[in-house]
Amino acid sequence: MNFIRKTLVASTALALATTAMTGMARAETMILASPQVPEGFDGDALKAHTQNVVTQVYENLIGYGRMEVNGQTVLNPNDLRGHLAESWTTSEDGKTWVFKLREGVLSPFGNELSAEDVVWGWNKSFDQKRTGNFIARVSNVASVEALSKYEVQFNLSEPSAIFLSALTLYVPGIYDTTEVKKHITAADPWALEWMQSNTAGYGAYHLESLRADDQAVFVANPNYFGGQPYYDRVIYKEIPSEASRVTLLKAGQVQWIDRPSMQKVVDMQADANVKVERATSRSVAAARMNPSCELLSDVRVRQAFNYGVDKDALNTAVFAGQADIAKSIVSPIITGSKQDYFPYDYDPEKAKALLAEAGYPDGISEPIELYYADEFWHQEPVAIQVADMLKKVGINIVPTRITASDMRARAAPAVQDMCFFTWEDGPIVLDAVYAMFLMTHSAGVSNRAKYSNPDLDAVIDAARQERDTDKRMALMDEAQKLWGADAPWILVTYPPTFEAMASNVSGWVYYPDEHERWRELKGN
């Protein structure tokens, strides 16, 4: 332990020296071990690990309130509060919203937040036509304009029940445009080149330095309107091997590791030096069937697949029994989730009967590839288990590994050529309508297997414009019923979100984007 002792002495000395030099009362550094350093810092163009860090840098007009559930602090999706906005008003028809910005909000560069910053960020998203533009589209935002320095107006094409929730997201971002505009060129009007390795937001942190394939260092925004966070420096360190990340956490060398696998979670739960926090996720692990593939176009076959999979056994074998079995595409942490319309409990005899009814009395001997990748740790074991279970009802499934980038490409809206694959998806806005639109609507970007039901689309579209909460919930009830009857996915579980941190770290709250907020963490 000599080395560790020396390191601790050195770190204490260094911390004291830094404190003395900067005159600060406290200088706490959090080291976060991650498989990869972010490949970019533009929330509109998500690359590997971009989302993990832009959530720390770019904050939005609205935030969630908190509530206590079973002794755990969680976000309250029904309590939306001003964040960078102080207050807001809406027109009678629900198409015009005016937000009064908080005054005196400063970026790390010392520039004050203005309505022009909000407008610029939304126009950037409109122009890039990527993540932010999708958010704008689903929340019906047609344009944004500045009314005064502190007043910004959103013009909606139709009323939107999820508009306010969409304003909790990091994208479309609110940038310190005084700083960003210094880096625009004629060929690069949104300074995207600069954003590849720089940040300029009004959030609690900003990027101080970046070494590709090594580390990104973030420091606290000294002018942050929400007060100074406990950790004034966060080192986002690339440690590719998960085993190494876990060892470093156990040894106290890092304070946080990025999303551990279930196997490692079970291991760390028994370690006194590590705190493992759990939350039911907003996302769903599933094996998705593509109804445009001939075999899977028959709803009876899809239902047979569902009856042929023992979800309890899957939960035990893959998720160590720690996940919740999924009975709706909408997670139970979202208001409006109905767990009653997915009746496919394990019943191999019923599966065989349905197959026979669909014209396969002897099962399906023709090999069906079940694709999986390593985008999510459970994809492979789920694929193997599902294949094994379906073999028992006479369906010849061949688990087939492809790369994560290949799977993303093949599941993109423009391609969607996989007939059967494992994946995980969930909404980053805690809203049932958004969740259904995202994953089941024919225009939803997370509807990755060409599922399309015009009746369902119509119900979701009606719900998107419905402002009466009870009516929206009724429509969502109907939507989940329609989707459940079509059985386009083999729903598996809501994989719990686990975060692993040093035992003295507190303040973690689950966010639907599945990224902790460093500003809320404390180390004592």
Add this chain to the structure above:
Amino acid sequence: MTLQRFLLRRALMVIPLMIGVVFITFMLVRVGGLDPVGRLAGPTATQAEFDSIRENLGLDRPLWEQFGIYLGNVVRGDLGESWLSNRPVLTDIKERAIISLELLALGVGIGTLIGVPVGLRAAFRPNGRFDQLTRILSLLGFSIPTYWLGLVMIFVFFYLLGWAPPAIGRMSLLVSPPDTITGSYLIDGLLTANWQAAWSAATQLVLPVICLAIVSAAPILKQTRAIAIEVLASDTVRYAHACGLPEHIVRRVVLRNSAVPVLTFVGTEVTGLVGTMSLIEYVFAWGGLGQYGLNAIISGDFTAVQGYVLALALFSVLVFIAIDIVVHLIEPRSELS
């Protein structure tokens, strides 16, 4: 053949070889089923955005045209930009090459210093106790997966015993890297008299170097033993024995006659260990060329993969040329050909 003529001839031979490597890598990457467009486009992209990205990357053009453009750029020293990080691939490779070379040189150097003398000693008394022991150790070195070995070393020497620093890369997070001169933190620390950085870099090197030394020593030991046994049975050595030369003189003869094949083998070992390096760099978060290549392959970054393979091919060629020259210096009778 003079050294100059030899180098000129080798340089001329390298050109078609490199074109072949560029061609094969280029085609393999493209027919390998990887499609970076989906990843670049993001989850919300429409068909039009897909097409636009494909067009911007030149992926909509015929393969032969893409290859022609790429080859033209390579000839001009432009390996393109990484599609994911937008950084020039050549810059990335240059920055990381020295990091990997430092590790490779130290690891294989120590592996050679262990493998050659141990192999020779084992050969002098074949089937003796020492030989039996070294054969077992050599077998272990061959059999243990590098990845697992690295993890076990971290667990034992860092976590359990606390003798080694954490596997967080080339430098402690508490120490500022030295000013860049060569790119090696150890050398730059020493050159700039930044002792703290040099010490930190040296301690971080210990575990990955030992890991690589173990992996490289095993085949060197085995091969050295086999070569030395062959030399011991040669007419030269039998004649030396028959002449009654003292044992230490005979051993010197064996050593001299084994030097060339052993050196040649070490050269092939150096080039062969490049793949192993990727795993060691991955486990120790080393951030060198091996980790870069592995990341590029996993993420389907075509230009980075092509640059990485080209750099490895060039490195192998240079190693073999260097060995030819060194062999010629050791054994002047050998032809540079």
